Amino acid sequence: MAxxxxxxxxxxxxxxxxxxxxxxxxxxxxxxxxxFLEMLDIVNEGxxxxxxxxxxxxxxxxEGICGMCSLTINGxxxxxxxxxxxxxxxxxxxxxxxxxxxxxxxxRAEAFPLLRDLIVDRSALDNIIAAGGFIEVRTGSAPxxxxxxxxxxxxxxxxxxxxxxxxxxxxxxxKNSSAMLFTSAKAxxxxxxxxxxxxxxxRVLAMVRQMDNLGFxxxxxxxxCEAACPKGISxxxxxxxxxxxxxxxxxxxxxxxx
Amino acid sequence: MKDIITTICQFVTSxxxxxxxxxxxxxxxxxxxxGHLAGNMTIYGGLGGGNETSWINHYAQGLHAMPAWLLWAIxxxxxxxxxxxxxxxxxxxxxxxxxRTKYQKEGTLKATLASRTMVLTGVTIFCFMVFxxxxxxxxxxxxxxxxxxxHAFINPWCSLFYIAAISCLFMHVRHGFQSVFQSIGLSTRKxxxxxxxxxxxxxxxxxxxxxxxxxxxxxxxxx
Numbered sequence: 001m002a003x004x005x006x007x008x009x010x011x012x013x014x015x016x017x018x019x020x021x022x023x024x025x026x027x028x029x030x031x032x033x034x035x036f037l038e039m040l041d042i043v044n045e046g047x048x049x050x051x052x053x054x055x056x057x058x059x060x061x062x063e064g065i066c067g068m069c070s071l072t073i074n075g076x077x078x079x080x081x082x083x084x085x086x087x088x089x090x091x092x093x094x095x096x097x098x099x100x101x102x103x104x105x106x107x108r109a110e111a112f113p114l115l116r117d118l119i120v121d122r123s124a125l126d127n128i129i130a131a132g133g134f135i136e137v138r139t140g141s142a143p144x145x146x147x148x149x150x151x152x153x154x155x156x157x158x159x160x161x162x163x164x165x166x167x168x169x170x171x172x173x174x175k176n177s178s179a180m181l182f183t184s185a186k187a188x189x190x191x192x193x194x195x196x197x198x199x200x201x202x203r204v205l206a207m208v209r210q211m212d213n214l215g216f217x218x219x220x221x222x223x224x225c226e227a228a229c230p231k232g233i234s235x236x237x238x239x240x241x242x243x244x245x246x247x248x249x250x251x252x253x254x255x256x257x258x
Numbered sequence: 259m260k261d262i263i264t265t266i267c268q269f270v271t272s273x274x275x276x277x278x279x280x281x282x283x284x285x286x287x288x289x290x291x292x293g294h295l296a297g298n299m300t301i302y303g304g305l306g307g308g309n310e311t312s313w314i315n316h317y318a319q320g321l322h323a324m325p326a327w328l329l330w331a332i333x334x335x336x337x338x339x340x341x342x343x344x345x346x347x348x349x350x351x352x353x354x355x356x357x358r359t360k361y362q363k364e365g366t367l368k369a370t371l372a373s374r375t376m377v378l379t380g381v382t383i384f385c386f387m388v389f390x391x392x393x394x395x396x397x398x399x400x401x402x403x404x405x406x407x408x409h410a411f412i413n414p415w416c417s418l419f420y421i422a423a424i425s426c427l428f429m430h431v432r433h434g435f436q437s438v439f440q441s442i443g444l445s446t447r448k449x450x451x452x453x454x455x456x457x458x459x460x461x462x463x464x465x466x467x468x469x470x471x472x473x474x475x476x477x478x479x480x481x
Contacts, residue, residue, distance in 0.1 A: 011362070022362050075365025103363035110357050175369055176354035178273070208274055217357035218273040218350045220376065221437040222369035235440070236447050243443025245274040253265035 004030045004093055007101040008043065010055055012117055020114070022103075025055075032094040036073070037062060039093050040104075055104075056117040062089040064230065067165030070107045070172075071118045077107060077169035077228045087167065087230040107172035111179070111215045122168045124214045125182055129166075132206030133186040135195055154192055162189035163231040173228035176217030181225035183211045184241035185233045191244060201248035201256075208245050273353075276346050281441035283343035284434050288460075290336060291431070295467045297321075301407065301480060312404035319400045344384065351377050372433040379426040386423035408475055417472035428465040432457050 006027040013020025027043050034042065037059050044054035060068035069088035073080030078088045080102070082095040096102065104118065112120040150158075162185075170181035187207050190196030196203070219238060226235045250256075269275035303313030321329070372379070398406055411417045435457035439445040445453060474480045 009363070072361065072365070075361045075363045076367060081365060081367050105361055105363070108359040108361055110359055173367065175358070175374060177357040177359075178354075180273075208272055209268070212271075212273050215357055216273075217354040218277060220350075220354070220373065221433075221440045222373040224367055224369045227367035234447055235450075236445070239440050239443045239445040241443075242274050242278065242441055245272070246278060246443065249265050249269045249275070253262045255261050 002032060002098070003028075004032060004096060004098045004100075006030060006039075006096065006099070009101060009103045010117070011105045012055070013114060014116065016114055016116075030093050032092070034093045035062070035089055036091040036093065037069070037089050056119050058119050059089060064090040065165060067167035069167060070120055070122065072103075072105045072107060072172060074103050075105070077172040078167075078230050079228075084227070085230055085232045087165075090230075107168050109168075109171045109174075109177035109216070111177065112168060112171065120168075122166075124216070125166050125168055125171075125179065127214060128179065128183050128207055128210050129186060131210035132199070132203040133190070135190065136199060139195060148194055150193060157236075158189045158192040161185040161192065161233065161237050164189075164229075164233050165231055167230065169228045169230060170225035170233070171216065173224045174217065174219075175222055175224060176220055178219045178225075179211050179214075179216040180219040180238045180241065181229065181233055181235065183207050184237035187244065188237040188240050191240070200244065201251045204241065204244045204248040205252060208241070273350075276350055277441045280343060280346045280350065281438040283339045283346075285438050286339045287343060288431065288435060288438070291427075291464050295464055298471060299467065301404065301471060302474075305480065309402060309404050314407070315401060315403050318398075318403040322400045344380070347377065347380065370433065372429040373437075376430060376433055379430040382423060382426040383430060386419075386426070389419075390423075407471070408480060411472040411475035411480075414476060417476055420472050421469050424465045424468045427468070428461045431461040431464065435460050 004027075008025040008027050009022050010025060011020055012023045025043055025047075027039060030039050030042060037057070040055060040057060047054045058068045058070045060066040064087045067087070069078060071077075071088055073082075073088070073091075079086050079091050080095075083091060106112075106114055106118045106120045107122070108114075108120075111124045112122055114120050164182060164185040166182065166186075168179075168182070171177055171179050174181075187204055190203065191200050221235075221238075223235050226233065270279065297317055298314075300313040300317040304311035309315055366374075393410060394406065411420070436445070436450070436453040439453050440450075471480070
């Protein structure tokens with residue numbers, strides 16, 4: 001296994017208010033089998049030994065399911081466009097070449113205020129869920145499978161939408177910082193299923209209105225979000241949300257639902 | 259009634275609602291492009307006899323023979339659709355610019371050049387349209403339409419300007435066409451590639467048709 005010598009251009013910013021800048025670091029002798037975050041750990045060890053402040057970044061499970069990774073590599077969230085459908089923690093250094101220069105920046109959007117270095121506050125996504133991404137009644141524990149027949153195609157689509165880990169890569173990759181892919185996935189996985197039907201209109205209206213209030217941009221159908229999504233969430237969900245929103249507005253206008 | 263008005267207000271101020279309005283007005287403008295091209299193609303009818311035999315003169319005179327109120331209703335209707343399309347787009351763009359923080363190093367995976375330059379191509383088309391209306395409608399004469407067009411396009415700079423503007427229109431239509439279906443919620447994984455191909459085909463046919471006229475004048479086919 002060959003080791004890599006890399007140049008890192010990393011966004012450093014001490015506080016949300018301070019002015020950040022790109023700092024250059026050398027990452028030497030990085031094993032090819034290291035994950036991207038392990039590479040940052042190695043660099044941080046060197047910084048700590050040298051008495052400098054380590055690079056702050058978000059991470060948790062390191063197995064691609066928690067959605068905490070929040071950095072962009074060469075302007076693309078998570079994977080830098082080197083591999084599709086992976087989070088940063090699942091990206092391995094073997095995808096890079098010796099001598100590469102790598103730009104590392106936080107997920108950028110006005111709705112994601114920067115906290116420190118590569119860490120951003122993604123509570124805005126939680127606020128969208130809190131507005132309507134749930135079922136209000138207690139549904140009890142898991143029922144016997146197949147007690148409620150659901151078409152396989154529908155359940156698959158709902159499951160695909162539910163695979164969203166809420167990392168915010170869709171917002172970070174969008175040229176308009178729109179949260180449509182996230183919102184649409186969270187709405188679709190409930191709206192597709194029978195359990196989600198009673199509150200469907202209310203949910204769609206509440207989630208879209210909350211999304212608009214939080215300062216996200218507007219979708220311009222560039223599908224950059226789908227390409228950057230580590231879970232491969234489809235923009236079909238966005239079309240569905242648009243459709244559901246039109247219907248929900250019509251229902252609200254004529255007073256079909258309270 | 260209050261509910262309906264409140265809902266309409268919320269719809270036209272929401273991100274999705276405004277996108278739907280931009281999509282529907284865009285679709286109207288796409289239909290206008292088809293109608294306008296169909297009219298333009300009459301220039302190829304009755305070639306060789308100049309103003310005397312040209313079909314486009316009959317077509318132009320036919321348009322002007324419509325009752326004035328109808329002609330102006332169509333014109334003002336189109337203007338209203340255009341202004342709504344532009345107005346909503348500019349507001350959306352303004353919000354999008356404000357919602358985004360720029361990266362020091364930008365990366366793009368999938369967004370096409372056409373999709374990223376919609377406002378630029380749109381503004382170019384609008385400027386072209388103002389010039390086009392001034393040149394061929396305001397200063398035009400329905401009885402003399404054929405010669406007026408030949409006279410305009412025999413100037414290579416004028417033809418080049420038209421070709422460049424129509425190329426911008428191709429870019430705009432190429433993204434806009436398939437975007438209409440996504441924005442009004444009629445797109446799915448299976449049909450999206452078809453809409454995408456249809457957008458290119460539509461753009462090529464429409465813009466190819468428009469560009470053919472200055473090219474035909476320069477090539478001496480229309481003289």
